[in-house]
Amino acid sequence: MTSCNDNTQVLFNGRPVHYWRECPVHGKVPASYVGVYGDIWPIDECPKCKEQRLMEERLNGSMIPKRFRNKTLDNFQVTEKFQQFVKTIAQDYVADLENNIANGVSLVFLGPCGTGKTHLACGIAHEAISRGRTALFVSVSTLIRKVRASWGTKTEEETLKVFTDCDFLILDEVGIQAGTENERNILFDVLNTRYADMRPTIVISNLKLVELTNYLGTRIIDRLSENGGQVVPFKGAKSFRQGAKA
């Protein structure tokens, strides 16, 4: 790159850059640009710092647990056959993310403990967030707790709105509790509303497909599989937590 002022062919948001400055982190970055009428506009914050800051804010707002903040598709390792299978499904999903979000294409991740279900789901959410989408992570127990905590101050619908409205939702640990009628109704409300609005959800569970179908009902499972939605079995020889990596 060249010095200030002689670099009008380099673009910032489609407009020629006017001046450059040094960001301590990113080096040479645009400091101002030329507007459509030849007017000069300052760029207050390093664009790369700004992008990182916004990503950080959206990640903070996503409720993805700290442990899973840095879990991505890239750092999902493949040492077993099933890992290649599930990773490819996640990569394909992300490759067509805009369509999958627009068409509400959901995924169901099933399998034993420690096989990477939460990791891979958070990896997809990470990708959605980096493309400016809103994604939320919630376990069923947290979801139920939030609804209970707001009883008397908000309607259930108001409390659930944040979970029904986000572009992308991860619903983790489905079927861990026996599930009272009220708890199941909360789950149905979230899943049915998202289905009706064509918004995708990743449902994660340790249950087998038949058990999950008994738990949620055939209708919900059918809806989660609509439009190319898939039930994805994670079948590991050992839990990753116990060192299956070796």
Ligand SMILES: Nc1ncnc2c1ncn2[C@@H]1O[C@H](COP(=O)(O)OP(=O)(O)OP(=O)(O)O)[C@@H](O)[C@H]1O
């Ligand atoms: N293929 C993998 N590559 C890298 N790390 C992995 C992989 N699979 C699992 N892990 C790591 O192992 C730990 C457990 O994985 P994770 O929590 O995603 O499992 P899970 O299937 O959601 O288990 P559970 O059903 O108990 O919730 C995490 O720290 C995760 O990042």
Ligand SMILES: [Mg+2]
């Ligand atoms: Mg998990």
Ligand SMILES: [Zn+2]
């Ligand atoms: Zn910077």
